[in-house]
Amino acid sequence: MRMETDQLIRTLVADNAQRVLPVGIILLLALMAATPVSTAMLLLGLGVRPDVMLAMRNPFFDLKFVVTMALAISAATVSLHLSRPEASLQGWGWLLIAPIVVVSGGIVSEMMLPQRLPMLARLVGHNSLLCMSAIPVLSLPILAAAMIGLRHGAPARPAAAGAIAGLLSAGAAATLYASHCTDDSPLFVATWYTIAAGIVAGLGALIGKRVLRY
Amino acid sequence: MMRQAVAGDDETYHRLLRQVTPVLRAAARRGLARAGQPADQSEDIVQEILLAVHLKRHTWDVTAPFAPWLFAIARNKLIDALRRRGRRIFVNIDDFAETLADEPAAPKVSAAEVDAQLQTLPQRQRDVLQSIAVEASSIKQTAARFAMTEGAVRVALHRALSSLTAKLREQ
Numbered sequence: 001m002r003m004e005t006d007q008l009i010r011t012l013v014a015d016n017a018q019r020v021l022p023v024g025i026i027l028l029l030a031l032m033a034a035t036p037v038s039t040a041m042l043l044l045g046l047g048v049r050p051d052v053m054l055a056m057r058n059p060f061f062d063l064k065f066v067v068t069m070a071l072a073i074s075a076a077t078v079s080l081h082l083s084r085p086e087a088s089l090q091g092w093g094w095l096l097i098a099p100i101v102v103v104s105g106g107i108v109s110e111m112m113l114p115q116r117l118p119m120l121a122r123l124v125g126h127n128s129l130l131c132m133s134a135i136p137v138l139s140l141p142i143l144a145a146a147m148i149g150l151r152h153g154a155p156a157r158p159a160a161a162g163a164i165a166g167l168l169s170a171g172a173a174a175t176l177y178a179s180h181c182t183d184d185s186p187l188f189v190a191t192w193y194t195i196a197a198g199i200v201a202g203l204g205a206l207i208g209k210r211v212l213r214y
Numbered sequence: 215m216m217r218q219a220v221a222g223d224d225e226t227y228h229r230l231l232r233q234v235t236p237v238l239r240a241a242a243r244r245g246l247a248r249a250g251q252p253a254d255q256s257e258d259i260v261q262e263i264l265l266a267v268h269l270k271r272h273t274w275d276v277t278a279p280f281a282p283w284l285f286a287i288a289r290n291k292l293i294d295a296l297r298r299r300g301r302r303i304f305v306n307i308d309d310f311a312e313t314l315a316d317e318p319a320a321p322k323v324s325a326a327e328v329d330a331q332l333q334t335l336p337q338r339q340r341d342v343l344q345s346i347a348v349e350a351s352s353i354k355q356t357a358a359r360f361a362m363t364e365g366a367v368r369v370a371l372h373r374a375l376s377s378l379t380a381k382l383r384e385q
Contacts, residue, residue, distance in 0.1 A: 001340060002329045003347050008261050009231045011347040011371070012268040016219070016227050018372045020272045084273050086286035154270040156286055213383060214270060
């Protein structure tokens with residue numbers, strides 16, 4: 001069987017009625033399917049911290065959610081943009097600064113308040129190792145969903161798109177994990193959450209390089 | 215034009231694809247020449263670009279200009295194809311000595327790679343593709359011929375195009 005280019009064109013036209021949903025919708029549906037899986041993993045594996053009702057009155061506890069959600073939302077926006085063939089990070093990369101701005105603001109305001117614990121103790125926290133491993137593990141279902149969604153796109157740079165998808169899933173996973181984590185200091189968040197997000201971003205880049213080519 | 219085409223105007227879509235093809239062909243030839251490759255392989259690249267344009271047309275934002283989108287896909291596929299050829303030539307050097315003596319050079323056909331991958335598609339998809347692409351039958355005629363529903367023909371056709379693209383990418 002041979003196919004001339006004119007014949008191929010005719011075939012593509014015959015297939016024109018076949019519609020694909022926009023990447024954003026598929027990404028959203030996939031993320032909506034994966035988030036309950038990660039939530040169940042958190043609730044069954046770790047649980048929410050016992051003093052959560054009390055903790056909610058601590059602005060630094062609440063700030064963790066602002067930081068992680070800022071990461072998830074900004075990374076979701078950027079990864080959706082990067083799913084287009086002609087897109088580049090230029091002009092969009094600055095969106096990823098949003099969580100950094102929030103956490104920096106948190107660090108500054110914590111510095112200005114009297115603290116019971118010295119800075120280093122707040123930075124090291126109680127359970128940095130769990131934080132660094134739980135966030136990547138919780139992010140896996142969401143990362144898989146993000147890859148499925150973005151595969152419907154046509155990213156010019158699959159590794160970059162994959163890395164941003166990693167940040168998106170790390171942000172979502174960290175939002176879940178923050179409800180378990182008893183370390184509320186922005187210093188802790190800026191250090192260990194960032195390392196965890198970096199791990200997932202690296203993983204996302206590796207996977208994206210393979211599966212996001214079109 | 216692309217706006218009408220993605221909205222479902224098949225005639226416009228046909229015209230658009232035919233109009234961009236010479237541009238893509240010229241770009242593919244230029245790319246091959248620059249990479250020191252024979253220009254007669256350009257048709258494979260042209261077909262690969264057209265397949266990607268078709269399968270990813272939903273990533274074109276109807277409010278954005280069409281040309282940058284088209285050329286981004288073309289560039290992506292061209293780079294991919296050249297990279298692949300570079301690798302393949304390197305691999306071929308090893309068995310070159312053994313095959314050189316007794317095998318004549320393969321005759322150059324228009325889109326050899328695409329044709330080769332077509333052979334690996336499942337029978338049903340190949341039948342549908344043969345009927346629509348080569349014999350210029352409509353979806354309806356094809357459905358009647360293979361005792362399939364029109365929906366099944368559409369699905370088989372779309373699958374054939376998707377897996378052809380995937381095979382070309384992974385080869």
